[in-house]
Amino acid sequence: MHSYAVLAAVVAPLVLAAPAPFPNPVAAPAPAPIPAPIPQGVEINPITGLLGSLIEGTLTLGSLSSAVPAVISDLGNLLDAAGAVTQAIENGTLLGTDTPAVVQKLFQAVQPTSTPTSVQDAMNKAAAAFGVSSASQTPAPEQDILANVLTLVLDGFTSSDIQAVAAGTSPFTNSYNNVNRPVPLLKIFYNTVIGNAPFNVPEAQLRAAMYIPSTFTWGKKQPVLMSPGTGATGGINFETNIGKLLAQESFADPVYLNIPQELLSDAQVNAEYVSYALQYLYALTSKKPAIVTWSQGSLDAQWAFKYWPSVPKIVTDHIAISPDYHGTVLAYILCPGFAAGDSIACVPSVIQQDYNSNFVTKLRSNGGDSAYVPTTTVYSLTDEIVQPQEGTAASGYLNDARNVGVSNTFLQGACLAEPAGGLYTHEGVLYNPVAYALVVDALQNSGPGSFSRVEGQCGALVAPGLSLSDVIATEALTPLAVLNIFSYLPKVFVEPAIMSYATY
Incomplete structure (x- = not known):
């Protein structure tokens, strides 16, 4: 059994409620319970430590580098980590100003384990990351976008631009x-x-x-x-x-x-x-x-x-x-x-x-x-x-x-x-x-x-x-966009006011 299994049931990727028109979102689901302490003697690998500290709100930026493993190359670890970040954001235990550093570290940690072998393979994998397997199917509104895009990176949909942004630099400046x-x-x-x-x-x-x-x-x-x-x-x-x-x-x-x-x-x-x-x-x-x-x-x-x-x-x-x-x-x-x-x-x-x-x-x-x-x-x-x-x-x-x-x-x-x-x-x-x-x-x-x-x-x-x-570089646009969105500060709670010139 993987050592992260202790928390797997708690931090599995969230099934998010369908969005409602802003600014009246649907009622939030009941918060997930705080996980019980890990029993003594159970091996705690870096992923497990990250999950617990994120959900409990004890993660500090000073300990972030040691909390996130050097490499995430396993889908189970990846989904657990992405789910924990999402839940910590939703529970309010991960402050908005800390979110960019946490997400950037996750993108740095994810290492591709494969690369699409053909255009059709790339299309299939890109769609599958969002739960789509048929040309007559629309993506479900309940998604954990962070888990989805990190899955794409794990599947080889990455670029030097993603790596640069994840490292805290901007290749666009x-x-x-x-x-x-x-x-x-x-x-x-x-x-x-x-x-x-x-x-x-x-x-x-x-x-x-x-x-x-x-x-x-x-x-x-x-x-x-x-x-x-x-x-x-x-x-x-x-x-x-x-x-x-x-x-x-x-x-x-x-x-x-x-x-x-x-x-x-x-x-x-x-x-x-x-x-x-x-x-x-x-x-x-x-x-x-x-x-x-x-x-x-x-x-x-x-x-x-x-x-x-x-x-x-x-x-x-x-x-x-x-x-x-x-x-x-x-x-x-x-x-x-x-x-x-x-x-x-x-x-x-x-x-x-x-x-x-x-x-x-x-x-x-x-x-x-x-x-x-x-x-x-x-x-x-x-x-x-x-x-x-x-x-x-x-x-x-x-x-x-x-x-x-x-x-x-x-x-x-x-x-x-x-x-x-x-x-x-x-x-x-x-x-x-x-x-x-x-x-x-x-x-x-x-x-x-x-x-x-x-x-x-x-x-x-x-x-x-x-x-x-x-094709791979083009498909990497969505992971890059999500990385930039999660890293953007300051976040706002209402949309900008309509400009005074827009009277018609």
């Missing part, structure tokens, strides 16, 4: 401080366009958030802004999938948007970076840009189109991958300790992405649920983060009330019983062959991407040009 060309005086647009919302972020900071590759042609090819999702930056989000492929095309010039704090702060502020970047690219290249977004990046772009009305006039296309235009009913699984009661501490932008948040409600009001520019959306039923994501009821679905042109591609419906309609996660859509074909189709044709022109890609599993290592 320099990418927020890029030295980019100033806007020529004759093309000043910052805070000067009548009808546009004001910028609250200084222009120098907005401009520095763009990573413009050295190969950028400054107008010889169409600029394409790559806008990331919650917990990620542009390069990490796209350089192993759509960005990698677009950089090889003769018609597109990808530029990566690296929003400070990985889009975890106020989404309204994140939208300022999107609005500025699109105007900047047009001002300096005299060529209308397009934008490719993932997850929250799509919400931010839609907010920018709504409240900076000059921006839609200069954008040719918006291609949205796994968008959540209506937020998600699963937002709470990303909040550490969300089952603990009425006081839910989370990161601002995750609370804003709840299905019934004030932010989502304001965005969708007065036509915000309809496209402002030709828009191509692609989404998957087996999305572990955004739900619902099926048919016209999907959070990723946009109307076309303005007649600008919209195509909504629901992968499992469009490619029914074909490989490209299989087990694609929230991040998996980024390497889906139909999704990339629609990106290309939208950029090379007037209007949105057309599924009828790319349906031949339904027979493939991955976009041509992407490798197994690209």
